[in-house]
Amino acid sequence: MVSSVVGESLPVERRQGISRVHEASASDVKLWLAEPNVLVVLDFYSSTSAPCQALSPKLDAMAKKYAEHSAIMEVNVGRPGEAATMAMNEYQIDKVPVLKFFLNGKEVAELRGDQSDEVLESAFSKYTTGIVEGEFTMKEGDLPGSNSQRTVEDMMVRGKKGDLAVGITRVRVPKDAKEVTEGLPKDMLGLSSDAGQPATPASAGKSAK
Secondary structure, eight states: OOSEEEOOOOOOOEEOOOSSOEEOOHHHHHHHHTOTTOEEEEEEEOTTOHHHHHHHHHHHHHHHHTTTTEEEEEEESSSOSHHHHHHHHHHOOOSSOEEEEEETTEEEEEEESOOOHHHHHHHHHHHHTTOOOOEEEEOOSOOTTGGGOOOTGGGEEEEOTTOOOTTOOEEEOOTTOOOTTTTOOGGGGTOOTTOOSOOOHHHHHHHHO
16 A cells, blocks of 8 residues: 655646737737736727827836736727727726736726836836745647747746646555555466467467377
8 A cells, every 4th residue: 555645736827928018909918817827918099199109118128027927018099990999898998008917817006197117116126025936837728918029038937847737646555565566366467377379370389289
């Protein structure tokens, strides 16, 4: 018998973030918000807004610095379309810029108006701390933002080294454990007490005579 069973729970995989601010469609937003362990930041903006223009290079810097842990999604509310409709109907955006921070499907923070580098750094640092680390592995299924020509690096996920497949656990076998076949009748193993080497066609023919 096995003296102990050592199981490892499977970690929640996560995709690597994006190293640039991503102009997102409504479907991109939904796909990324469903991703675990990635800080998703929705930047509701208008290209004609001075505060949005001032905020833009700061977000570019955050995207590069926190590329492994975050994905910044630009949602243009100043241009009619599905994204603008989503911003107004689902997020009640009436002024820009607005930054909404999401982690594991929940909104964790909101910032309105232009922000200083210090405020942005504090928010990104706070909400990316503790995100699961590990080796890169490819995740199955649809890839968030795949319509937008994302790079291979953007489509990777992290998992822990030594993960086992679902339903498989590790076992520790004692050094003095017996073979599983020990003690079983020989006929159950397909053997007899006088069993020898299998007969070749030539020897089988001679014995038939």
